[in-house]
Amino acid sequence: MNAQQLFENIKKKGSFLCVGLDTDIQKIPSFLLDSDDPMFEFNKAIVDATAEYCVAYKPNLAFYEACGLKGWTTLDRTVKYIRSNFPEIFIIADAKRGDIGNTSSMYAKAFFNQMDFDAVTVAPYMGEDSVKPFLAYEGRWVILLALTSNKGAFDFQYIKDKEEDKRLFELVLQKSKEWGNDKNMMYVIGATKAEELASIRNIIPDHFLLVPGVGAQGGSLKEVAEFGLNSQCGLLVNSSRAIIYASKESDFAEKAGENAREIKDEMTELLQVKGII
Numbered sequence: 123m124n125a126q127q128l129f130e131n132i133k134k135k136g137s138f139l140c141v142g143l144d145t146d147i148q149k150i151p152s153f154l155l156d157s158d159d160p161m162f163e164f165n166k167a168i169v170d171a172t173a174e175y176c177v178a179y180k181p182n183l184a185f186y187e188a189c190g191l192k193g194w195t196t197l198d199r200t201v202k203y204i205r206s207n208f209p210e211i212f213i214i215a216d217a218k219r220g221d222i223g224n225t226s227s228m229y230a231k232a233f234f235n236q237m238d239f240d241a242v243t244v245a246p247y248m249g250e251d252s253v254k255p256f257l258a259y260e261g262r263w264v265i266l267l268a269l270t271s272n273k274g275a276f277d278f279q280y281i282k283d284k285e286e287d288k289r290l291f292e293l294v295l296q297k298s299k300e301w302g303n304d305k306n307m308m309y310v311i312g313a314t315k316a317e318e319l320a321s322i323r324n325i326i327p328d329h330f331l332l333v334p335g336v337g338a339q340g341g342s343l344k345e346v347a348e349f350g351l352n353s354q355c356g357l358l359v360n361s362s363r364a365i366i367y368a369s370k371e372s373d374f375a376e377k378a379g380e381n382a383r384e385i386k387d388e389m390t391e392l393l394q395v396k397g398i399i
Contacts, residue, residue, distance in 0.1 A: 271312025313341025
């Protein structure tokens with residue numbers, strides 16, 4: 123999916139919501155555990171209930187890898203289900219890969235050729251040659267970790283280079299612009315770091331940002347939109363737990379849909395205020 127197609131879907135739905143499919147076998151409703159593939163049945167119900175309100179899904183691969191081969195099968199089934207029933211949806215592999223070039227080439231082949239994801243999250247620590255293999259696929263995206271929402275972000279990401287007078291995450295943003303462009307590269311910016319978005323937009327005004335941390339982690343959607351929106355929207359705001367675990371009862375999918383709709387409605391208003399729709 124290219125940037126224009128993604129933007130058109132954002133305008134059509136009045137939404138820049140990404141639903142995180144962080145499907146934990148320990149947290150899904152217990153009555154699903156009697157099915158052959160409980161995690162898939164959960165995902166299918168969540169997708170059916172939320173697809174009209176979101177423009178992207180983001181399975182977090184750790185939750186599937188933890189279940190071994192069966193988890194990988196569930197992930198594959200989930201991606202194929204979304205592709206078959208909601209082909210306009212952007213699908214992100216939240217894999218956080220980052221290795222030497224030939225290994226990255228194999229990761230890229232796995233996620234783009236074998237599993238048909240639109241994008242994959244990638245760690246930049248090993249530099250250009252570890253990222254470039256993912257950029258070789260037309261219509262696919264790298265989502266580079268830049269400024270994350272976890273407490274440990276302060277361990278490294280805020281270290282300041284005295285010569286450049288820039289923090290490490292700012293150097294990552296600046297340098298990585300040489301590797302890709304706003305048509306094949308996005309960045310992860312945590313919603314709990316919304317105060318940094320204005321300066322980040324000075325470095326990357328046109329790129330899409332994947333913003334986790336809204337909802338259960340306490341990030342403010344209004345603040346993210348105020349400082350992060352650009353003329354092409356430029357945001358995919360992720361919510362996981364606040365949507366998919368809205369209920370553990372038989373109405374879990376219905377409650378997920380209600381929560382997704384509430385977020386979507388707020389997003390529509392923000393897009394209208396900005397004059398994007």
